[in-house]
Amino acid sequence: MKKLNIGLVGYGFMGRTHSNAFTQVNNFFDLEYRPVLKAVCARDAEKARAFATKWGYESIETDWRKLIERDDIDVIDIAAPNNVHAEIAIAAAKAGKMILCEKPLALNGPEAEKMVAAVTKAKVPNMVWYNYRRVPAVTLAKQLIDEGRLGKIFHYRAKFLQDWTISKDLPQGGAGLWRLDAKVAGSGVTGDLLAHCIDTAMWLNGSIDTVTATTETFIKERKHTLTGKVEKVGIDDASLFLARFSNGSLATFESTRYARGHKALYTFEINGEHASIFWDLHDLHRLQYFDHRDQGAVRGWRSLHITDSDHPYMKNWWVPGLQIGYAETFIHQVADFLQGLSKGKIPGPSFKDGLATDYVTDAVLKSAKTRRWEKVKKIK
Ligand code: SOE
Secondary structure, eight states, X not given: OEEEEEEEEOOSHHHHHHHHHHHHHHHHSOOSEEEEEEEEEOSSHHHHHHHHHHHTOSEEESOHHXXXXXXXXXEEEEOSOGGGHHHHHHHHHHXXXXXXXXXXXXXXXXXXXXXXXXXXXXXXXEEEOXXXXXXXXXXXXXXXXXXXXXXXXXXXXXXXXXXXXXXXXXXXXXXXXXXXXXXXXXSSHIIIIIHHHHHHHHHHHOOEEEEEEEEEOSOOEEEBTTTOSEEEOOSOSEEEEEEEETTSOEEEEEEESOOTTOSSEEEEEEEESSEEEEEEGGGTTEEEEEETTSOGGGOSOEEEEOOSTTSTTGGGSSSTTOOOOHHHHHHHHHHHHHHHHHHTOOOSSOHHHHHHHXXXXXXXXXXXXXXXOEEOOOOO
């Protein structure tokens, strides 16, 4: 088996999901490559060492530049906050490393363009961790759409609702809370949550042409963990937009961290000429499907339990009827990346796909300011 040496940057929530995927993937998928946890990089040596011990990384670095310089690293995996994605990825590409990067690809489109240029020039395999594409039910939705079962698509409706920032006492900035600091995150729910919805939507339903949006920051000032001072909040707490897809369908997208009672309620519904699909992250192993062509007396919404071996990815798991969950989406992404390496064709989401999503979030944030419909920039 060929070894693929991983150098991880960042050790937070995403560092854990990725590390888990690297360690599990060969137990469930037959692959030519085996990821090796070579090094984890974080500024704080003690924390990096603790993470390395826990997850089985062979070594640590405290400067990502050193990690990139190392000859024994094949893949740079970026699980650090959004504001450092571009610098690390561009340097990694120059050094000829393969790159896996957390979402959103960059703080904005222009920054993401530079990342795409760097990986294109260096011809290095690249992927963005938009993991929800690889929930088996979501992958099945893609298959059903591509088979033409829905027919012409009229509507796309997506939501991503959370409630963890409602308290005004929650500070901004620092470990775990950098998502509330606009300088580090780039934006609020638009880049963090809607980016997921947009990536899935464009994968399932094609590109988005125009958007009109409104955003709100409900809590205007929060104490900053790093400065200790009360500072203006620059992120959007809620973001809603209407969109027109290139295929003529209409869409609504809504995201907030102020929907009391909802923790990570990512849902989408797609309505086509013949059939409709509904999916809900809180019930991720089910796909709701309605087909108008069913015989009248038995026509209705079917709740498909996505656990059979003929469902995407499921033959690699347990026996029919037994479910998998969130962590496995990352394992699927690593499996597909490694299979892509063997075949010489890496599947998406590529850096270009990540850029396409950043173009949409840029247009959303612009429209929220101009209060007009804005065109989404297209990839050249
Ligand atoms: C934010 O709370 C968050 O962790 C996002 O950053 C992730 O991308 C999303 O999958 C779950 O919610």
